[in-house]
Amino acid sequence: MEKLSLTYVARKNIKRKLFRSIALILAVGIATGALFSSILIMKSVERGSKTAVSMLGADLMVAPTGYEAAARSSLLAGEPQTFYMDRSIEEKIAKIDGVEKTSSQVYAETSSYPCCGFRKSFLVGFDPKTDFTVMPWLNKKLDRPFGGNDVIIGSEIPAYPGFTTYVHGHELTIWGTLHRTGLKYFDNTIFIPIETLYKIAEETRLNSNVAPLEINRNQISVVLVKGEEKVRPDVLEVRIEGRVPGVIAIPVESVVHTVKIQVSSLFGSLFILSAVLWVANTLMISAIFSTIVSERQRELGILRAIGADRNAVFRLIILEAVILTSIGGILGIASGQLIFLAFKNSITSSFTSLKIPYIWPSAVNILMISLLSFISAVSMGVFGAIYPAFNSTKMEPYLAIRAGE
């Protein structure tokens, strides 16, 4: 026989009205699952966009006016789109007060890779002389300086330093690979020296055997700008837009902010739903436990007669609620985790297609989110049962025992 304890008595009570208990467990499970999912998604997006921004190492991204959305999505979803401005813009920006570094990048059409064994990957021309956003994330590289016919590839591209590859018929050597970031912008991109990219574009116009690369020399897509320490990005934004006509300066921090708002409007409603469910469940538990307490008034009176003090009766009721909500909470979290595990890839890619960067939180973070959701589940039980439990201790044993006589 099991040890006879308050918990044991509470567990036996739960089995008494099995349907009611199961319904309650499911309700708590759904609410907890919703909470767990919404926090997990929001954390993933936050992590994704924060990484995007910090990996870039730039304060501002300057793009031609009218292409703000395209510039943002190229950064966040790693889908470089084709929009161009003149390279001379970089010099103009570099001269502005408060600008510390600038570097140009050009985004190439991404669909045309007739050869090379690469999956569909992105092609970004960067300037090795001024670059401050790509090189800092090198993982492995060849033991020689970066040359004109070298490329750097993201971690998702299945190749290693020393491999040879072809881009639009041009032979190139993989010089280095980047650390895994979880962002397509870095992970699935071939970074190629900007001058080489112009040369390849010219070659494709002469060679009808390869797909054309529609880029003209001195065209760039964006200028990445790092401001001086003491200058605020929004101040710099105004200066750049004021002095260089035809461009828009996007503070990179604001990209995270925009994404947060975008995601909040999408998944904030899930969070609100789980908050509403929390309140609804807590009220429901309160109603159910009021019923339970009055149903069992005589029993509780008998427990008091045989020596249970008020505290023990209170604990018994709370325990019953906590056991129910714990089971519901664990069920909700476990099914949430299972669903995310099962659909991990499709979730990530559907976010990417929404142009929202998505990186799964670390195991520790997922554990924390689970813990938080669990606490929320248990708190439904505690808050829901606290008033009925308190009420049940107020009645004199004599009256409780005679109740319903």
Next chain:
Amino acid sequence: MIVTENLTKIYRVGDRDIEAVIDVGLRISDNEFVSIVGHSGSGKTTLLSMIGGLTRPTKGKVFVDGIDIWSLGDKELSKLRNEKIGFIFQFSSLIPTLTALENVMLPATFSQNKKKEVAIRAEEMLDLVELSHRIDSYPSQLSGGEQRRVAIARALVNKPKIILADEPTGDLDHETEKDVIDLFLKINKEFNTTFLLVTHNIELAMKADRKLVMDQGKIIEDPND
């Protein structure tokens, strides 16, 4: 030893006062077997409940072994109920979700007693009430008489000095009723337990050391007065 002084209970129902128990002064010695008879509504249950710490007197005092029980806090009073008093009610008072053995062990859940000793003692008590073969049965699987015997075993499990029994045989047939009372007498002799027994059956009441008669909240007959 139980002593009551001017024990009074007035229930207020609406704007009417019901004097359920009026100025009862009682002395019950250790090991004494006292029976109480009286009409329905004469205040027997209320009197027993005040003595057992289940309802607070409107006036007067209850001393159990010299302790003014209604001066105790909830914790101490509960402990006293747990350790010194065993209750047997007039209805089935078992917890339906627990087996006979678990019901008998239940008082130990609220005391410091070692669980193992309690389990052994619980089995002994079920043996005493001749239900060793039904220890794993649930109350719904037991007859009325068997349920009452489980309740008696539960009342005894913590070796209380006092048993308060409120019409414990009211709903049992004649044979069973006699068996239960004989069991009480046996326990009274064997364990030196003080008994305060409310019954409708005069014949059974006569078997007690002392028979009290209650009417309209007062004790109108007490051989000791």
